[in-house]
Amino acid sequence: MVNHSALDSLVVSAAEMRAIEEYLFTQGMPVAALMEKAALAVAQRVLFWYPRFSYPTVGVLVGPGHNGGDGLVVARELALQQYQVKIYCPFERLKPLTQAHADYARCLGIPFVSNLEALRDCTFLIDAWFGFGLTRPFTGQIATEIDQLNTWPQPIVSIDIPSGLHTDSGAVLGMALRAQRSFCLGLWKRAYFQDAALAYLGQVERLDIGIPPQWIDAVLSPLPACQRFTSAMARRVFPQRPLVTHKYQQGHVLLICGSQRYAGGAILTALGARASGVGMVSVAVPQSLKPLLVGHCPEALVIACPETEQGAIASVPDLEAIWHQYQAVAIGPGLTTENPPLVEQVLAYPGPLILDADALNSLAGQGWLSRLQQRTLPTVLTPHLGELKRLFPHLENPQVDRLEAAQMAAQQSQALVLFKGARTIIAGPSGPTWIIAESTPALARGGSGDVLTGLMGGLLAQASPATYLETVALSAWWHAQAGILASQARSPMGVDALTLSQSLVSIAQQVLNQENF
Template structure:
């Protein structure tokens, strides 16, 4: 039980190569022998490989051995799999090895485990274990090694990479020339930042964390009490949702969200945003749309207060009517389907003292005006760009985009906003901390899925804010808003994953996605009755 609790406590921590190096140096300086740690790590790796692939009589395993301690880990795995009855062969393309790695190579040789120098011989293996390079690789793979990696990738065999696929940059997840396309990655100790970036997904396969008991004191000594980069977990996401509700809750204590969205051309965006907001459980939902769309929205969302707004000749919102007094709402979500004609409306929203979620054309307007217009805002602002919108908002940060963590952190620092960069691994920052959603599905690559997310975020933000009418008695207490944004992103992706499981990836249109939000939450929460 203690091992499981330790592993659970580490699941949210993400490190760079330099941070991992510092943590390991502290462990070694405290007296942990490097050989002992290598044995422990390799033992855990062997156990996991055995659980995944054994028993399979006569399993033929090829071990890819590099010159450093990653190669040493691989050699210990080779030895242990040999003792478990596997037919092991070692591919060792380097003649110069670190001392400890060399000792393990010598012992494997004494056991009669064959060593080869030509990669083609591995084609007869059932499974490959990749221990060529560990974390911290900076140079591109080239020459014979690059050719060997390319050849291995063409075989489409099961490949287990130790720590991260050889050839991946630890921090950015970019392939350095080329990289092993693993089917499984056993990340050691702490999650490496590169494994959670979009460009790494073609190489990582199924990733999981292998704990080898790094002392929490050493982790906190390097990262502080709050790790600067964190991985969203189901436990943390659920913990920040407004579940369960107070027994005395009513619609006015459960928040009031104003959605401003839609145009004659993009009526669907308003509907989808409204469906996302409805699933959030917000107590009151008002939707401001062009007057011509009011009947459509009332039919789709009968519980919402649909406000018909004056519109332009082409059917965009011209202005908000007098009945829409912004100060009576808890939060505003604005942008989906507006078109660029609705600039006066967006200006008034950004001039309000309310938390604002800005998406789609709302972002395009800010890109045109310049992000400096956000600086005077005292209330929280959440920007939700996809990659193209991010480049328009922050053209000077385009060079940082190979590392999404760096890009969103700098964008948040520049604007004072919470920046949510959409993608296969949604990345969020409030300038102090970066959060990465580790799971998603290509099923969400559909028009309108972002509109659902905008409504969901807005609805969650409105709820706790409505219950905090008095200032917090704790000075500098952390805002709940970044946590709720994380929860919304995680919830949205879990709905997509569940819908894809039941309907295939091609069967998850945005309307369907919205209707899977509650089933997905129920599926995750059913093990804890207090959430139901």
């Protein structure tokens, strides 16, 4: 059941948001009342972020629908606070409630201007042209004016979602306004977590407009397919240690990784696993890398493997005989694609299995889906966009709607899919799709994915089967928070993978100390 504290985690589609609003109206809430609540919430935040002594003049872009009505109420409230307000509404026909607010604004003496150029001297602009639910690309005058507005220096504040973005996919519908700040009304919309939309959203806030949680329950049963993974969820899933325990009760993870060409991948994966707090870490590497691994991660058990002529792992000694020792296995970082049979062999592991990097590339195009579907315990796939396209070439435009692409990939493979990107998505064949809502471009650095794979392997080795999906999401959240923390100290350009692995420990300390993020 949804409560007020959980509202911030819900992410809805345009259809789901529309259904919630329709239910509110059938329960007796007047449309005008909802508009007033939403617009007053926006006005309060505008007053905070754009105070009149710094931003005395505001231009409001008013559309024909209820988003335009929201803008007119905001225009009225700002005018009452002594802002100089101008309204630009290039539409002849408005919805009745929006028309009523336009008439009232005229009665208050707020000027309506007939062309966009009249707003050029405003210190900031409010975008109330189109809210959620837009599906058709802009053409003609509106497209031309959006293009023009995007060249102006004034900050733009968008109500609900920047005009021109698809509410679900975040795709640009021909042309979209680039906002400095976007206020999402009621519940988070899917576009806010799509990579395609991030350059247009600016700083984002969700504004509570008083939707009773029980009414959300009544409409969204079960809950929305997508949810933000929050710090509160991280605390619930975070591994806890009893007072009396020993290392073999805290999980044992096997990492199969590295080659002479990519020796660092094995080291960074091991360091990520170490930061997870897992009881034991075993690392299978080419035998020539064993001294290197022991030097960087002396507590790990290093399995020296026979090598190919190119310095990759040829085989892991007695692999199937030692399966029972491990609670999770991760394979791929730095592996190279020289030995696909090794990856095929690892698919027989009877426990949680992470396939990353070259393990994914080794499987692509080899009829691997049926093998994954036969596994009884979870397989985790960790593709970036290019790898996802190779693994699932029949998916249409996975870059356009990343949430849908992750969900479809999970259903087709019966695996847990961690789809990497500026907003990482974690989807399973059933259950919620988790979104990592905060991250940093500092993670766009060689080796950061290796750290994530090791961290995830260590966490899965400590997790119960009931929490595998949430544990995968926890690893991505923890990894992102460590990147944010490191970038605050060293700048986004200064976060190398080793620094990232060290920052994981600081995030763990904050979580265990119940600190706020």
